[in-house]
Amino acid sequence: xxxxxxxxxxxxxxxxxxxxxxxxxxxxxxxxxxxxxxxxxxxxxxxxxxxxxxxxxxxxxxxxxxxxxxxxxxxxxxxxxxxxxxxxxxxxxxxxxxxxxxxxxxxxxxxxxxxxxxxxxxxxxxxxxxxxxxxxxxxxxxxxxxxxxxxxxxxxxxxxxxxxxxxxxxxxxxxxxxxxxxxxxxxxxxxxxxxxxxxxxxxxxxxxxxxxxxxxxxxxxxxxxxxxxxxxxxxxxxxx
Amino acid sequence: xxxxxxxxxxxxxxxxxxxxxxxxxxxxxxxxxxxxxxxxxxxxxxxxxxxxxxxxxxxxxxxxxxxxxxxxxxxxxxxxxxxxxxxxxxxxxxxxxxxxxxxxxxxxxxxxxxxxxxxxxxxxxxxxxxxxxxxxxxxxxxxxxxxxxxxxxxxxxxxxxxxxxxxxxxxxxxxxxxxxxxxxxxxxxxxx
Numbered sequence: 001x002x003x004x005x006x007x008x009x010x011x012x013x014x015x016x017x018x019x020x021x022x023x024x025x026x027x028x029x030x031x032x033x034x035x036x037x038x039x040x041x042x043x044x045x046x047x048x049x050x051x052x053x054x055x056x057x058x059x060x061x062x063x064x065x066x067x068x069x070x071x072x073x074x075x076x077x078x079x080x081x082x083x084x085x086x087x088x089x090x091x092x093x094x095x096x097x098x099x100x101x102x103x104x105x106x107x108x109x110x111x112x113x114x115x116x117x118x119x120x121x122x123x124x125x126x127x128x129x130x131x132x133x134x135x136x137x138x139x140x141x142x143x144x145x146x147x148x149x150x151x152x153x154x155x156x157x158x159x160x161x162x163x164x165x166x167x168x169x170x171x172x173x174x175x176x177x178x179x180x181x182x183x184x185x186x187x188x189x190x191x192x193x194x195x196x197x198x199x200x201x202x203x204x205x206x207x208x209x210x211x212x213x214x215x216x217x218x219x220x221x222x223x224x225x226x227x228x229x230x231x232x233x234x235x236x237x238x239x240x
Numbered sequence: 241x242x243x244x245x246x247x248x249x250x251x252x253x254x255x256x257x258x259x260x261x262x263x264x265x266x267x268x269x270x271x272x273x274x275x276x277x278x279x280x281x282x283x284x285x286x287x288x289x290x291x292x293x294x295x296x297x298x299x300x301x302x303x304x305x306x307x308x309x310x311x312x313x314x315x316x317x318x319x320x321x322x323x324x325x326x327x328x329x330x331x332x333x334x335x336x337x338x339x340x341x342x343x344x345x346x347x348x349x350x351x352x353x354x355x356x357x358x359x360x361x362x363x364x365x366x367x368x369x370x371x372x373x374x375x376x377x378x379x380x381x382x383x384x385x386x387x388x389x390x391x392x393x394x395x396x397x398x399x400x401x402x403x404x405x406x407x408x409x410x411x412x413x414x415x416x417x418x419x420x421x422x423x424x425x426x427x428x429x430x431x432x
Binding site: 225 | 272350354355357358360361362363364365366367368370372374389390392393396397400403404
């Protein structure tokens with residue numbers, strides 16, 4: 001079942017001769033448990049697509065549905081609540097609060113949503129444990145490596161009942177081993193039922209996705225067809 | 241992939257039978273490169289002719305074991321330390337297709353680039369699936385998968401760069417007629 005749907009979404013900035021169309025008639029559907037990667041060059045509209053999907057920006061026209069509910073029908077407060085409860089964001093630069101420990105960072109969205117601090121902390125610890133970070137729970141962001149910080153930000157993105165994970169170049173600042181670890185975590189979240197969209201220019205990251213969408217100048221120009229089983233790769237290879 | 245040197249490497253661990261060499265070769269290459277036993281024996285015969293291996297005089301056929309000679313050890317060592325020839329660009333079919341697409345009327349070079357990019361990403365998705373379950377990932381196999389992913393990734397990066405370059409060029413005013421290629425460029429050999 002589709003958790004995120006974008007229907008004919010267009011986004012324009014500026015007016016008249018200064019008008020720039022960042023997205024044109026985007027139709028995208030992301031099922032629960034599915035990982036979709038959006039690839040494109042800088043300026044292709046990838047980040048705009050993500051911010052509109054997460055209701056951080058409004059489209060000029062078209063509709064976005066999260067969990068079957070149209071964002072255009074929601075009040076500002078409803079959207080903020082939906083973001084806190086259902087949507088997790090992962091950014092290239094982690095966006096962790098420096099004054100809070102790892103577990104406090106992870107449990108903060110739950111506390112902001114009115115969940116008692118103790119209960120939120122337990123949920124935060126559970127999320128950290130799932131990502132193998134239980135022993136880093138009391139450390140502050142500046143006491144963590146880049147890879148650990150990004151894993152904490154993924155824990156924050158999937159804590160509680162979040163069903164939609166939106167990631168913008170989640171491993172852009174990491175080495176390849178940590179980048180792969182990040183994608184394994186995103187994929188594991190999807191296998192537990194989360195719908196995820198990862199925006200990236202990196203084919204190695206995108207190749208973890210079930211489906212890859214290609215964006216050019218604000219248009220979806222292409223997408224991968226579901227890959228056949230990897231067995232076909234292991235057929236005979238000629239030797240010299 | 242040099243079967244000849246792979247067999248020498250396996251024999252450097254001690255004497256082995258042909259069938260054993262075939263099985264170990266496949267295991268060490270993550271079973272990505274199947275090898276038939278006939279090819280193993282043909283290669284062993286050539287290695288024996290060149291003085292790099294010797295066969296056990298008592299055995300015959302599948303019962304015949306082989307061991308590496310001192311000359312074989314020298315050959316293996318030299319092969320391992322000799323870089324493959326990457327000094328000149330290979331004759332790359334994909335590069336040629338993009339270059340040709342630029343000249344063919346009514347062909348959108350950006351669409352050509354995208355169709356290749358999609359194919360490569362799909363291939364990468366298949367390779368990545370192979371390493372999804374880390375628990376049963378054999379180290380040799382993981383190295384082979386990584387090598388293939390990096391190779392495909394580098395081709396996609398070239399396509400991305402080509403697309404950007406062509407886009408910028410399409411926005412620039414046309415340049416005057418091209419001068420002949422500088423001598424240095426003409427002298428770059430192209431590997432077949």
